[in-house]
Amino acid sequence: MIEVTIGRTTLRLVQGDITTQVVDGIVNAANSTLLGGGGVDGAIHRGGGPAILAECREIHDRQGGCPTGEAVITTAGALRAKKVIHTVGPVWSGGGRGEPELLARCYRNSLALAEANGLRTVAFPSISTGAYRYPVGKAARVALGTVIEELGERDLDEVRFVLFSRNDLDAYAAALDDIAGDP
Numbered sequence: 001m002i003e004v005t006i007g008r009t010t011l012r013l014v015q016g017d018i019t020t021q022v023v024d025g026i027v028n029a030a031n032s033t034l035l036g037g038g039g040v041d042g043a044i045h046r047g048g049g050p051a052i053l054a055e056c057r058e059i060h061d062r063q064g065g066c067p068t069g070e071a072v073i074t075t076a077g078a079l080r081a082k083k084v085i086h087t088v089g090p091v092w093s094g095g096g097r098g099e100p101e102l103l104a105r106c107y108r109n110s111l112a113l114a115e116a117n118g119l120r121t122v123a124f125p126s127i128s129t130g131a132y133r134y135p136v137g138k139a140a141r142v143a144l145g146t147v148i149e150e151l152g153e154r155d156l157d158e159v160r161f162v163l164f165s166r167n168d169l170d171a172y173a174a175a176l177d178d179i180a181g182d183p
């Protein structure tokens with residue numbers, strides 16, 4: 001585990017499964033329909049049960065899903081977290097189609113929604129680096145750079161990145177080292 005303090009917030013990098021984290025809110029790398037998918041999305045819906053999909057469906061019917069870079073919030077159903085924040089990362093198509101800014105918006109909007117809903121501790125997966133093929137080293141720099149910038153503005157106790165593989169944890173650790181100095 002790697003840990004640094006940014007303002008009043010602890011920033012942690014851990015390897016693990018986001019669905020089992022004991023935090024107030026976990027972030028889902030959703031797709032824009034909000035109606036379920038594979039990867040982390042599949043794991044969250046499997047772990048949380050049908051209550052999450054029911055709320056996603058309501059949002060889908062009300063506002064037609066969730067555009068890339070935006071975020072919505074639902075119950076966490078049977079998961080240990082209280083809430084799931086669903087955000088839609090960009091599909092990587094070379095980096096020239098606004099992918100970094102869209103990915104940054106995912107993190108900014110998710111943190112704003114967490115704070116607005118009174119969540120004190122939030123866990124993120126590595127958004128866009130699975131099925132959406134964003135290179136993990138580049139995604140890690142956007143993710144950590146954005147979160148560190150935002151933590152100046154946000155009243156949160158902990159932001160945790162839960163990386164599924166050792167390779168992803170190493171990429172995030174290297175990015176944190178570059179951005180924040182000695183982690």
Ligand code: ADP
Nearest residue numbers: 017018029039040043127128129130131132164
């Ligand atoms: P996207 O479509 O945004 O790329 P994916 O879910 O396909 O989202 O992948 C995002 C990242 O989440 C990948 O690095 C993948 O390995 C990881 N991941 C998959 N399942 C879990 C899980 N249960 N906990 C944490 N991370 C996960």
